[in-house]
Amino acid sequence: MLNTLTGVKGRLKEDGDVHPLSGIRVLAFTHYAAGPIAAQYLGSLGAEVIKIEAPAGDYQRSGIKEPTAAADAPSPYFLGMNRNQRSLSIDLKRPEAQAVIREIISQKDIILENFRPGVLDRMGLGNSALLAKHPGLIYCSIAAYDPAGPGRNKPGQDLIIQALSGIASLGGAADGPPTPAGGYIVDTYTASQAVIGIQAAARQRDQTGLGQWVRVDMMSCALHLLTSESSYALNAREQACRGRNGISHSHQPASYGIYSTLDGAIALVARPASLPDIAAALGLSDPVIPLLEGSGAWTNRDEIAGILSDRLRQLTSNDALTRLAPTGILLAPVRSIDQALADPDVAGELVREVEHGYGGRYRVILEPLKLSGSPLVFDRPAPDLGEHSVEVLREAGIDQDRIDALIASGTVRATEKKR
Template sequence: MLSITGKSNGLHEGDVHPLSGIRVLAFTHYAAGPIAAQYLGSLGADVIKIEAPAGDYQRSGIKELTAAADAPSPYFLGINRNQRSLSIDLKKPEAQKIIREMISHADVILENFRPGVLERMGLGSAALLEMNHRLIYCSIAAYDPAGPSRNKPGQDLIIQALSGIASLGGSADGPPVAAGAYIVDTYTASQAVIGIQAALRQRDQTERGQWVRVDMMSCALHLLASESSYTLNAQQQASRGRNGISHSHQPAPYGIYSTRDGAIALVAHPVALPDVAAALDLTDRIVPLLEGKGAWTKRDEIAAILSDRLRQLTSDDAFSRLAPTGILLAPVRSIGQALADPDVASELVREVEHSYGGRYRVALEPLKLSGSPLVFDRPAPDLGEHSVEVLRESGIDPDRIEALIASGAVRVSGPPAGEE
């Protein structure tokens, strides 16, 4: 039977972490919002994930690609750690009232709903900051939520396209190629965490909160800080190479090259190119091209010569030849190979066992603090797993909790109160 009385088992009681004592209400879904919420939880905050009765979309994302059709989504399991789930129907007035009552106990609101959605429920930044002047209200959006493009649709790939990131990937002879990871989502989440911590620090000095705005388009352009500076000041568009060069401003041989049995990455200063040429028996072909700024102006020709030669060699042979030159080189590994590297897996990968999700592994945040290791208290929660616990902590009496569950305004992960 579902219990609605008793002692709370809130997060991190007695522990001291950078964000111990900070309560976050996270209205988050998809990627950027949950990643930011998870990071705050890993820093010690008590993060309450506010979910609709249907749950975060990512609970079912890519489930069709998993081995077991009824297994939770690995996407959800990987980016919703260190959070508690309160499942509540914000379309119901009684649910909106509950959230407003919880605001007095909250330090941070984190949300990545479409602009205007929370405002229509009376849960926008202006309304909640007026209710709690110490509140930090962080909005994550595709575009500046206070700007003219606020209502345009956006997603990682769309922002890569619009920002120019995608224009820099791929060969000059082919179409642009976007990054194979959700880099804008993850970077935006990191910026949100930085902004929230900065606002909390200022609140320590002023006793007042503020609205923190983070948008994916601005973050994407910040990812392009050096490339944008080139475009703004040199008044030139960056160009892609045709033969392996994987950055618009790097000279040969910077890039990815196929070998007979795989691929390798090469990074070398132009002064090392004669040694690279000699190691690959290409001195006569490459050195004449290096006069002046040839490593830049003739980089495609040099890369084409290197490509032809490296395709004839195995990766091991290429490594044995090139390693003595002192240049940077590495095999192109799969994600699985990278995660199996003991230098990475020993600290980055953690195994979880939980009633929701069973036994699985997750990748942790990269930050390392000598005096306060990141928190790993909670796996990703079942939908509504902590609904009763959170409402009880917020001062909602048991009869009212039962009524909210009975009306469908609140969902719990177990059977309704009073039922076995």
């Protein structure tokens, strides 16, 4: 398989390189989104990450891709979330596979998993069994709800957690349905929390020699995303509600929000004191100023936003931004993802082109962390299914005859490297 990553900054990992997680090995029992994103981040910080996959592979390998893509073409989702990992494809439902995994695990490893709670326990690969045998092991579990809590068996997914946590309730107009975030924000934030927890546990292990069970759940992470809003809900007598006209945050007064224009939309963020200037810039002083008396920016926010909305729909985005710029408020056009990725202020740092044996080149988004003394690793494209099975098993001391038998029985899947 081709293993070339090119771009403005960053380079392949070389022998002798030292990165924050150099010398740490991660066995990643991960699929879908949160687990692979966390595993990829650990790999980008220098850890050796082995992705443990069933012979059928991670669902994301083919789950979401262009309708015109070839049947065997990988999904951009998989390519973007599984960089810097090797693939060991093994059927964990078989006892001989479970035995192999237990042989591979060492005292100093990190286990990262986002299986349903209880699945790995039934295979003898749960945190209790492995920590008892390997006290120095760090075992990180990602789940929808706390895997040690009363809701541990409840299923979850990003949209479901947005709905249950209250995130979705905050978006959209008051007289319409709630609007969730358009991206998998809970998955990505949960993955980041897992990486933080794993690094904290690794630091403590350096001091004590002992590992621990690290638990990260999507529901808690979703509520933590709402730190300000949750604090308000816990302490305020009167709860905030969504506005009807353009106000995109339940706690903000006019003119905060997204407004449609003739050719798109713009975002405005301003203090109430700026509303007279905004009104003047748009020729709306007469209808708006009387509504600002006292706490009118809050109590009359829907009416004010409605007036602004009617006016801004008559202007192009560029015209609206030009008129409002002298007021000194924060404002911006609403861009598409394509437009955002073309922004020279960020694209050079975040976007990297990868040449891959799957066929041709593709581009990925890198982690946002910047470390002056140890740049993130851009080591491997997302692996083919079972590409490293033989390599990983040999490194674990399993002889070739046994490897051949595991492959012949269907317990292990091995894929020849593509050149």
